[in-house]
Amino acid sequence: MSQVENKLSETAIDLYPEVSESPRYTCALGGAYGATLATYGNVPILHSGAGCGMANAHGLTFASGLNTGGAQGTTSTPCSCLVEEHVIFGGEQKLKDLVKSSIEIMKGDLFTVISGCVPALIGDDVDAVIQEFQDRATILHVNAPGFSGTSYNGYEAYLDAVIDQLLTEVPVEKNLVNILGIVPNQHVFWKGDLENIKNLLEKIGIKVNTIFLNFNGVESLKKIPAAELNLVFSPWVGIKAAEKLKEKFGTPYEIISHVPVGPKDSSALLRKIGDVLGLSKDLVHDVINEEERKAYRYTEYLSEAFMISVPHAYYGVVADSRTAIELVRYGSNELGWNPEIVIVTDNPPEEYREAIIKGLTENLEGVVNPKVIFEIDSHKIRQELNKHTLQVLLASSLEKYIAHDELDAIHLSIAYPVYDKVIVDKSYAGYRGGIALFEDLSATFAGPL
Amino acid sequence: MINLNESTCPTREQRANGINSYNGKASQLVKDAKEGKLVNRERIFQQNSGCILNFYLTVRVATIRDAVMIVHAPVGCSAPAALYREVFRRIPVSQGRPEKLDFHWLTTNITEKDAIYGAGDKLKRTIEEAQRRYNPKAIFILTSCTSGIIGEDIEGIVSEVQPNIEATLVPIHCEGIRSRIVQTGYDAFWHGILKYLVKKPKKKQHDLVNVASMLSYTWQDKVEITRLLSKIGLRVNFIPEFATVEQFETLSEAALTAPLCPTYTDYLSKGLEQEYGVPYFLYPSPIGIANTDEWLRTIGRYLGKEEEVEKVIAEEHKEWLPKLEKIREGFEALKKDGKEYSVLGSLGQGRLLTQTPFFHELGISTPVTICQDFDNLILEEVEQLLATVGDFDIVINTFQAAEVAHTARKYNPDMVLSCPFMGSAYKREKGQTRIHALRGDARDWSTQAGYKGAIACGNFLLQATKNRSFQQTMLAKTPDTYHSWWYEQPDPHYYHKKVEV
Numbered sequence A: 001m002s003q004v005e006n007k008l009s010e011t012a013i014d015l016y017p018e019v020s021e022s023p024r025y026t027c028a029l030g031g032a033y034g035a036t037l038a039t040y041g042n043v044p045i046l047h048s049g050a051g052c053g054m055a056n057a058h059g060l061t062f063a064s065g066l067n068t069g070g071a072q073g074t075t076s077t078p079c080s081c082l083v084e085e086h087v088i089f090g091g092e093q094k095l096k097d098l099v100k101s102s103i104e105i106m107k108g109d110l111f112t113v114i115s116g117c118v119p120a121l122i123g124d125d126v127d128a129v130i131q132e133f134q135d136r137a138t139i140l141h142v143n144a145p146g147f148s149g150t151s152y153n154g155y156e157a158y159l160d161a162v163i164d165q166l167l168t169e170v171p172v173e174k175n176l177v178n179i180l181g182i183v184p185n186q187h188v189f190w191k192g193d194l195e196n197i198k199n200l201l202e203k204i205g206i207k208v209n210t211i212f213l214n215f216n217g218v219e220s221l222k223k224i225p226a227a228e229l230n231l232v233f234s235p236w237v238g239i240k241a242a243e244k245l246k247e248k249f250g251t252p253y254e255i256i257s258h259v260p261v262g263p264k265d266s267s268a269l270l271r272k273i274g275d276v277l278g279l280s281k282d283l284v285h286d287v288i289n290e291e292e293r294k295a296y297r298y299t300e301y302l303s304e305a306f307m308i309s310v311p312h313a314y315y316g317v318v319a320d321s322r323t324a325i326e327l328v329r330y331g332s333n334e335l336g337w338n339p340e341i342v343i344v345t346d347n348p349p350e351e352y353r354e355a356i357i358k359g360l361t362e363n364l365e366g367v368v369n370p371k372v373i374f375e376i377d378s379h380k381i382r383q384e385l386n387k388h389t390l391q392v393l394l395a396s397s398l399e400k401y402i403a404h405d406e407l408d409a410i411h412l413s414i415a416y417p418v419y420d421k422v423i424v425d426k427s428y429a430g431y432r433g434g435i436a437l438f439e440d441l442s443a444t445f446a447g448p449l
Numbered sequence B: 001m002i003n004l005n006e007s008t009c010p011t012r013e014q015r016a017n018g019i020n021s022y023n024g025k026a027s028q029l030v031k032d033a034k035e036g037k038l039v040n041r042e043r044i045f046q047q048n049s050g051c052i053l054n055f056y057l058t059v060r061v062a063t064i065r066d067a068v069m070i071v072h073a074p075v076g077c078s079a080p081a082a083l084y085r086e087v088f089r090r091i092p093v094s095q096g097r098p099e100k101l102d103f104h105w106l107t108t109n110i111t112e113k114d115a116i117y118g119a120g121d122k123l124k125r126t127i128e129e130a131q132r133r134y135n136p137k138a139i140f141i142l143t144s145c146t147s148g149i150i151g152e153d154i155e156g157i158v159s160e161v162q163p164n165i166e167a168t169l170v171p172i173h174c175e176g177i178r179s180r181i182v183q184t185g186y187d188a189f190w191h192g193i194l195k196y197l198v199k200k201p202k203k204k205q206h207d208l209v210n211v212a213s214m215l216s217y218t219w220q221d222k223v224e225i226t227r228l229l230s231k232i233g234l235r236v237n238f239i240p241e242f243a244t245v246e247q248f249e250t251l252s253e254a255a256l257t258a259p260l261c262p263t264y265t266d267y268l269s270k271g272l273e274q275e276y277g278v279p280y281f282l283y284p285s286p287i288g289i290a291n292t293d294e295w296l297r298t299i300g301r302y303l304g305k306e307e308e309v310e311k312v313i314a315e316e317h318k319e320w321l322p323k324l325e326k327i328r329e330g331f332e333a334l335k336k337d338g339k340e341y342s343v344l345g346s347l348g349q350g351r352l353l354t355q356t357p358f359f360h361e362l363g364i365s366t367p368v369t370i371c372q373d374f375d376n377l378i379l380e381e382v383e384q385l386l387a388t389v390g391d392f393d394i395v396i397n398t399f400q401a402a403e404v405a406h407t408a409r410k411y412n413p414d415m416v417l418s419c420p421f422m423g424s425a426y427k428r429e430k431g432q433t434r435i436h437a438l439r440g441d442a443r444d445w446s447t448q449a450g451y452k453g454a455i456a457c458g459n460f461l462l463q464a465t466k467n468r469s470f471q472q473t474m475l476a477k478t479p480d481t482y483h484s485w486w487y488e489q490p491d492p493h494y495y496h497k498k499v500e501v
Helices: A002-007 A028-038 A052-061 A084-089 A092-105 A117-122 A126-131 A151-165 A190-202 A217-222 A239-249 A263-277 A281-309 A321-335 A350-361 A378-385 A397-407 A433-442 B012-016 B026-034 B057-061 B075-083 B112-117 B120-134 B145-149 B154-164 B183-197 B219-231 B245-253 B262-276 B289-303 B306-333 B349-361 B376-389 B401-411 B450-464 B469-477
Strands: A042-047 A110-115 A139-143 A176-180 A207-209 A229-232 A253-255 A314-319 A338-344 A371-374 A392-395 A410-413 B022-025 B041-043 B067-071 B104-107 B138-142 B168-172 B208-212 B235-239 B256-259 B341-347 B364-371 B393-396 B415-418 B431-434 B496-500
Touching: A028 A042, A028 A052, A028 A110, A028 A151, A028 B075, A042 A092, A042 A217, A052 B075, A084 A117, A092 A110, A092 A126, A110 A126, A110 A217, A117 B112, A117 B145, A126 A139, A139 A151, A151 A239, A176 A190, A176 A239, A190 A207, A190 A263, A229 A239, A229 A263, A239 A253, A253 A263, A263 A281, A263 A321, A281 A433, A314 A321, A314 A378, A321 A338, A321 A350, A321 A392, A321 A433, A338 A350, A338 A378, A350 A371, A378 A397, A392 A397, A397 A410, A410 A433, B012 B183, B022 B026, B026 B376, B026 B393, B057 B067, B057 B075, B057 B138, B057 B183, B067 B075, B067 B120, B075 B104, B104 B120, B120 B138, B120 B154, B154 B168, B168 B183, B183 B245, B183 B262, B208 B245, B208 B262, B219 B235, B219 B289, B219 B306, B219 B450, B235 B245, B245 B262, B256 B262, B256 B289, B262 B349, B262 B376, B289 B306, B289 B349, B289 B450, B306 B450, B341 B349, B341 B401, B349 B364, B349 B376, B349 B450, B364 B401, B393 B401, B431 B450
Parallel strands: A042 A110, A110 A139, A176 A207, A176 A229, A229 A253, A314 A338, A314 A392, A338 A371, A392 A410, B067 B104, B067 B138, B138 B168, B208 B235, B208 B256, B341 B364, B341 B415, B364 B393, B415 B431
Antiparallel strands: B022 B393, B041 B496
16 A cells, blocks of 8 residues: 555645535535525526536535525426537527526516536527527526536626626615625525524614515615615625625625624624714614623523533634634634634635634634634545544534544534534524524533533 | 446437336337337426436445545536535444444536646546545546536546556546436446446355345335345345445345346346346335235245245235235225325336335325336336236426426326425425435334335325325415416426427
8 A cells, every 4th residue: 555655646636726525615506596596586597417406406505404495496497407419519499498488487587597517618608598588588697607616606606697787776775785795505594694684784774685585586686786885794705796886886885704693793793884874873872782681681591501511612613704703703702712723614715815814813802813724625624623622613514423423522513514404594693693503502412410 | 238348338318218208108108118119308498307417426426435436527516415424324323324434525626727628637636635545445436517528538547547546446427418317327327336346256145135225215225125135044235325345346246136226226237147147137126015025036036045935925924914904994094986095106217116006005096107217128017017007197207396296286196295306396285295215214114115114104105194284384375486377288298399309
């Protein structure tokens, strides 16, 4: 064996850092597909091989808390199911037939053609095909071949297509904000997060367009330019869209970098947005007082179970950058835990990494600052985790058994993929979010003395 | 004739005139197939159905022990395999699950640049990395639409790299665009196994029976089959999930290959006979009491265990037949105006042959059946089936949710049995339940095979008739996916082109 080993290149993966064991995202087509399904009334039409939708049904919606993707998801999604003859003769006729029939049979207010690897490689003119139907239905085209990027990039490509192909100027509504950066499915608590942020901001009189989830999805899309402010709840995803909206409609944006988990960050968010929009300081102050009073009153109920079971825990976080920031802050600043290691798994572009590191290491209470690593490779993530002593690991369900068998740490699935529970509208966002997180965490270990 | 000199199998279309478009009488279907008149048609409207890679080779190959799977594809093609560290872990070790299940896979993560300049060097280095990291006995290399279209020379890379790699390299040509018939993916997998992994037998193991099983048969099915065969002094070599590389290498040493699903096992069974003289049979499968009897008898005939088998059957009947009778009484009581309780099953070819007689054994009728695809590998068996249960309507489609919904409305059977991930087919006024559980489900309740499975499955079906509130409520409270005209016109294949493909 050792002889063989000597012959092997030492730089195999260094040359191709994207080669990895189970990365924690799917492809661009998957991200665009998830975003389309999340927009009620928007029917996805996949122009791709027959397996792309199924791969993402299992590898995206099912992988994000065992979800189906709704009435147009899984096997209900129209797909051109391209095979060899289309590769040879082109897939345009097949797409033409599919768009026409999808408009006829599928209930929907909007149709979104998402083109994958095969049409990109064979050079189908998808836009020309769609053009023929513009008098019959509103049809968007998201060019999202799987090889062009990750599901995060697919979400961005979807927003890009919406901005370019659907949005027109509308009168700006006072105190209306859009929420960007929360990626359907890829952020496993996306539904609950959007609901909770909306409820939180509404308490200080802000009107919130979550874009996704609303029953009238197309109206929600068209309303995007009416916002007074765009809020990007991510240190990087969604910034491109915010910039484009600023350029096109003059909407300013704020990068919040993470969803607030627990009272401190929730209050900080309300103060910040209140300042930006010039809301009454008294109103914001009153809301914060009332919410904090309630949240900490409730925290008293869990305090003894907490102090007996996981006080001062050294903990690890393995998650996308946004989720990592919010949980490092919550654990460090509210629970009194010690963040030991943070592994960021969403492969953020280089130019945003410094800001992410700051978000993960600055303004933390306690004396422990976490080691921060950017890594997509589940093998290397496992090796890294094994270098640390942890009592709690907030990660994906890939770490479920590793936490138990190798680390002796209590584990909770908080980031993609989550195959160990159904997630419908659960969320750790907002004043009550931290309590919800502890309720879930405790389900794995708490019991009689 | 299987040609292992070729890099891969022919498609099911080429090998067996496979189709996934048909709507008519089963008798006519067989007649057409015999006359070579099976015709596949292009769909104008089509829905996600899975391809030969993602139905679900990634999930399955990732669960082979002491092996590594490399998916030579853009990152999304392997996303379903992200469950690899958890799948099967729910099965208790006390039930026989291997304690250490540590699977590994890699994606080459083909990028835009690779699509232009090629990804051959990347694949080579990924193979090297797999060897160095995991020191496996075998490395499976799964191809994709993209690797196919950009013209990656997989065989060339494998033969170039193999001398420096200790693990056996097993390329599997499963580009999604290769075939409309997902079963081509199974054949492609078995081709790789036969060509690269199965070794010449060192010794014949006269008590070893190969059983290849689907993900849709559960852990308890494996337990039940093992129990039955051990009663007649036989051991089972179960592949591919959980199997070690050695279990594949020694497939040639077995005394027989027996089916759970005939068309799934077909290519492997024929290959093992052709190359190593391992006999096989494809029908029946051990589903239902009568077919389990026949399955055991057939094994007995091949392996000279006729007497032992009769003894086992008699013993088992004593235990299970009274329970079957109770279930039959349950369905008898559900008869309306003398008409039997009716089900519509969404089945693969294998289940078409196995479930249909089983339903009839329970006293359930099957006026119509949905079958994923159809080819000429099972014609005699379907004729046998028709002789036993009479003619029925058959609608052939691979996971076409609108066609399934249409068929369910049109025939309006008492119960619709759906595959997992069947769109909104569960929303019904009448009954609906799952056709099967999945591999990692270790509950007795979910058993399907053998005598225990026949009773568990029968009881499950009876249980499913007791309450329809979930299905009815969801039907009433959520909008349908399709416009109403779709259900008002008579043809589930309204959107099939008239021309042959």
